[in-house]
Amino acid sequence: MKAVLKNVTLLSLIIALVVSFSGVSSASSESVIEKGEIPQTATSIPGYMVSKENIQRVIGSEEYSNYIAEEKLVHRTKLLIDNLTLDGDAVHINGLVRYNEGAIPLQLDGKMYSSREQSDGIESYVGDLKENNDNFKVLHFKIKTNDKADTSLISTELRNTANIKLYLQDKNGGILYFEEKLNNLNIDTSKITTDGSYVDSLLDGNWFEQILVPAESQKITNDEISLFSTHSYIKSCSTVYYSKVPFGLDVAEFYFCPKVEGDIIDVGSSSSANWTSRLTVAEHVRVNGNTTTGIEQRYKIGGVTSGGTQTFGTIAAGQNTKITSRLIGGVYKKSSSEVKVNWPVIVGYFTKSIPYYAAGKSAYDVLTSISYNTTTTNVSNNTYENVIGNTSGFSYKIDKSGYLYDASHYLDLGLFVSTWRSQETKNESTTAYINWKFDVSFLGSKVETLDWKIPVNYKVNAN
Numbered sequence: 305m306k307a308v309l310k311n312v313t314l315l316s317l318i319i320a321l322v323v324s325f326s327g328v329s330s331a332s333s334e335s336v337i338e339k340g341e342i343p344q345t346a347t348s349i350p351g352y353m354v355s356k357e358n359i360q361r362v363i364g365s366e367e368y369s370n371y372i373a374e375e376k377l378v379h380r381t382k383l384l385i386d387n388l389t390l391d392g393d394a395v396h397i398n399g400l401v402r403y404n405e406g407a408i409p410l411q412l413d414g415k416m417y418s419s420r421e422q423s424d425g426i427e428s429y430v431g432d433l434k435e436n437n438d439n440f441k442v443l444h445f446k447i448k449t450n451d452k453a454d455t456s457l458i459s460t461e462l463r464n465t466a467n468i469k470l471y472l473q474d475k476n477g478g479i480l481y482f483e484e485k486l487n488n489l490n491i492d493t494s495k496i497t498t499d500g501s502y503v504d505s506l507l508d509g510n511w512f513e514q515i516l517v518p519a520e521s522q523k524i525t526n527d528e529i530s531l532f533s534t535h536s537y538i539k540s541c542s543t544v545y546y547s548k549v550p551f552g553l554d555v556a557e558f559y560f561c562p563k564v565e566g567d568i569i570d571v572g573s574s575s576s577a578n579w580t581s582r583l584t585v586a587e588h589v590r591v592n593g594n595t596t597t598g599i600e601q602r603y604k605i606g607g608v609t610s611g612g613t614q615t616f617g618t619i620a621a622g623q624n625t626k627i628t629s630r631l632i633g634g635v636y637k638k639s640s641s642e643v644k645v646n647w648p649v650i651v652g653y654f655t656k657s658i659p660y661y662a663a664g665k666s667a668y669d670v671l672t673s674i675s676y677n678t679t680t681t682n683v684s685n686n687t688y689e690n691v692i693g694n695t696s697g698f699s700y701k702i703d704k705s706g707y708l709y710d711a712s713h714y715l716d717l718g719l720f721v722s723t724w725r726s727q728e729t730k731n732e733s734t735t736a737y738i739n740w741k742f743d744v745s746f747l748g749s750k751v752e753t754l755d756w757k758i759p760v761n762y763k764v765n766a767n
Contacts, residue, residue: 347490351480351481352481358377360515364549381403383399383402384401385397385399386400393416393497393499394414395413395431397411412436416431419508420502420508420599421509424597424598428449431446441472443511445471447486449496466493467486508600510599512556521548524545526543535568538563540586558746559587560585560709562605562754564583567579568738574723574726576722577720579721580717580718581717583740584708585605587603606706612750617699619699619736623734625722625764626696631688633685633715635712638705646684647683648680653697654670654695654697671697683700739755739756741753742754
């Protein structure tokens with residue numbers, strides 16, 4: 305009887321050790337992987353390897369397809385997966401990487417996120433994965449479940465198919481990349497569930513920034529867009545900032561244009577006028593000539609990682625005009641969070657006891673005469689607050705770590721102004737100045753500082 309029990313126990317153990325690609329691998333199988341041995345049940349995914357010194361030359365080149373075709377500076381490699389498990393937003397991969405005439409164990413664990421490509425209709429998920437043996441850094445892991453075209457490092461045939469991608473960096477800085485059609489693998493992607501949040505874009509569409517620098521960056525000069533009308537103004541796209549990054553078989557292009565727009569209207573003798581100014585951006589990113597949201601914009605207003613200029617906006621009134629209330633509003637980014645309310649800002653004023661034109665001051669002079677507070681003030685978004693005293697210039701600076709990069713980001717400065725003394729000249733022509741000063745950065749490095757001073761004519765003490 306004991307012999308029978310022993311046989312049954314042994315049979316149960318053998319059954320438990322059977323490994324399938326879509327199942328959970330056993331402890332015995334993992335010990336084989338750790339020894340660098342290749343299980344017969346492993347699924348093979350072909351790939352390529354490029355050494356560190358050749359990454360920019362090969363993968364960052366628009367001649368990349370020739371390198372692949374000729375296998376020049378590109379070496380074949382292979383990923384053998386013994387087990388890949390997807391469970392909700394959790395992922396586990398166990399296998400081997402074969403290259404340089406050797407085999408290195410691969411054990412990956414991590415979390416899946418929705419890809420930004422989903423906004424383009426590409427049903428895909430990306431992972432934040434760690435290699436448990438510290439043999440590799442995971443640059444990019446993606447599973448795409450529909451046939452909408454995406455990007456590829458290996459073959460254009462993969463673009464229009466559901467596929468899986470895994471890009472690794474070894475300890476020597478070389479890159480190993482593997483891609484395969486999902487229908488060639490036994491993976492149940494229906495088990496993937498996420499909360500819709502995004503991982504860092506460096507693990508998503510911008511993964512290539514970890515290994516490549518732009519092949520081209522330049523400023524494109526355009527004709528300045530003229531004023532809308534007498535009082536409405538816009539300053540935009542006199543310079544378009546442009547960078548191009550080839551990555552494998554694809555090319556990403558970044559276009560970025562800061563702009564300022566608003567309205568300065570006449571000021572009546574007994575009524576207030578509402579003046580506005582907004583700093584925002586016009587931008588887009590293209591892949592292979594098509595606009596995409598899957599790759600995040602890397603040009604920014606602000607965003608300089610070291611040093612840099614604090615972004616600020618100012619409106620200086622013309623003659624016989626005083627500011628009675630102000631509004632600060634908008635949306636910008638700080639670190640990975642959007643800032644919409646309770647901003648910490650530094651505010652500044654220009655105040656005079658008499659209409660400053662009588663003291664020989666112009667609105668332009670006011671721009672350089674603003675006196676800023678020494679401490680920050682928390683302001684409510686899009687709420688007008690009274691300005692005390694005879695103030696003819698108002699300014700604010702946002703936190704130095706704040707930045708704008710998306711068309712939905714903006715900074716607003718609104719003022720209610722009135723005639724200072726109604727007994728002065730009627731319908732007097734004068735000039736206000738709008739000033740926005742900010743850095744333009746790319747990948748955290750300052751490109752240049754822009755200091756836009758915009759004159760707008762209006763009438764004060766108007767009938």
